[in-house]
Amino acid sequence: MAQNFLPKRLPNLFLVLALATAIYSAKATNLKETNLSLYFPDILAPGATSSTVIPVAGVASKAQTFTQFGIVFVTDDFITESADPNPLEVGRAQYMYMTAGLDRLNSHVMISIVFTNKEYSGSTLEIQGVSKQFEVVREVSVVAGTGKFRFARGYATFETYSYHVATHAVIRCNVTVQHY
Ligand SMILES: *[C@@H]1O[C@H](CO)[C@@H](O)[C@H](O)[C@H]1NC(C)=O
Numbered sequence: 001m002a003q004n005f006l007p008k009r010l011p012n013l014f015l016v017l018a019l020a021t022a023i024y025s026a027k028a029t030n031l032k033e034t035n036l037s038l039y040f041p042d043i044l045a046p047g048a049t050s051s052t053v054i055p056v057a058g059v060a061s062k063a064q065t066f067t068q069f070g071i072v073f074v075t076d077d078f079i080t081e082s083a084d085p086n087p088l089e090v091g092r093a094q095y096m097y098m099t100a101g102l103d104r105l106n107s108h109v110m111i112s113i114v115f116t117n118k119e120y121s122g123s124t125l126e127i128q129g130v131s132k133q134f135e136v137v138r139e140v141s142v143v144a145g146t147g148k149f150r151f152a153r154g155y156a157t158f159e160t161y162s163y164h165v166a167t168h169a170v171i172r173c174n175v176t177v178q179h180y
């Protein structure tokens, strides 16, 4: 029984594999690549109504700082396409991040970029992974997207673009994504 079964089924398996490979490579060539440079002005003033970042969980009696293992922050930053003093908002970065390394060096970030500008309005990008928070350039994976960024995959780099006396930092985020 098994001897009859094998020779009949195997060619089918190869056909399926060959087809799958052909479909995969046809699709892969249709991928577009998009590079974006986005600026996140983080307003850090604690307690200020303009503050865009708040700690939502921490460790009782421990300071609410980025260097506290277990702390969780929620942020809603507007995103601009340049670092001008009065730049145009192109979207929001709505995210959560937590200091997830016992050595306090690594932060785990989950960032939704929600575009509101004309070109990408209604589209989103999801950035998720470890951010080595004390490195000059932090690279995090882009794992998914919607709208114009369906099936997005790629990477994003974060770097502090400017920093003003602990109340206002501008982060530059360069995104390279492949998508349909
Ligand atoms: C996007 O940026 C990467 C890295 O700088 C570069 O290699 C690539 O050619 C760029 N792609 C496009 C479409 O500009």
Ligand SMILES: *[C@@H]1O[C@H](CO)[C@@H](O)[C@H](O)[C@H]1NC(C)=O
Residues within 6 Å of the ligand: 037, 137, 157, 158, 159, 174
């Ligand atoms: C981000 O992109 C800008 C150009 O838009 C470039 O000057 C800068 O070096 C890039 N940063 C990184 C970390 O690649």
